[in-house]
Amino acid sequence: MNNLPSLAEFEQRLEAIIGRPSDQRPFVCDGSPLGCRVFIVGLNPASASERDFWEFWDCETGFNKRAWFESYLAERAKRPLKPGKTRRNPISNTRRFLDWVISSAADTRILETNIYASPTEDAKDLTGSMRRSRAFDFLVETLKPRLVVAHGNDAVDHMRAKYPEVQTIAVKHFSRGWSQQAARDLGLSIAREAGAF
Structure with missing residues (x-):
């Protein structure tokens, strides 16, 4: 964790990238991102928010x-529900899976992030300036993760092309086809890997 900025410096640098207020969601973590040496990376957030990212941030x-x-x-x-839908799960499949993984990874400090910080319900809606990875690149270059779990082909391809030196576990997207047991097994695997550094 050498050469990490203070939280105030981190905030200033991130604000220069995403602005303030910001409808982007560059990451989610519990507390300080500075101690997160493991990243879980997808393409982009699927749930937009009316709230400003900075409402959930404190530089202390x-x-x-x-x-x-x-x-x-x-x-x-x-x-509102999409046409033809009669119900919505309280949390998305991806969010539910992430929570299982992180709870099983014990005390491992994990940063949830995405290649692109702009939220869209569908990847095809990511257009123009939304396809800039400046916030993600800042996080990788500043926090220097030791391990990345990339879910989905787009995230895997980005990591392999831009950050081949970062140890990356490539898995299918978290949104479908996973069981709770598979999520917990992945969390245990992350904890084992993280214990090695």
Whole structure:
């Protein structure tokens, strides 16, 4: 963890990239991102928020994941259903899977992030300036993760092309085809890998 900025410096640099206020979601973690040596990386956030990212940030303590998650649940519950849909799960498949993985990874400090910080319900809606990876690149270059779990082909391809030196575990996207047991097994595997550094 040598050469890491202070949280105040980290905030300044990130703000220069995403602005303030910001509808982007560059990451989610519990507390300070500075101690996160493991990243879980997808393509982009699927759930947009009416709330400013910085509402959940404090330069003394970092990111308030609990407050963010409460806001996520409330916003998801009030969002109109897509045509033809009669119900929505309280949390997305991806979010549920992430929570299982992280809870099974024990004390491992994990940063949830994406190649692109702009949220869209569908990847095809990522257009133009939304396809800039400046926030993600800042996180990788500043926090220097020792291990990345990349889920989905786009995230895997980005890591292999731009950061081949970072140890990366490539897995299928978290949104479908995973069981709770598989998520917990992945979390245990992350904890084992993280224990080695």
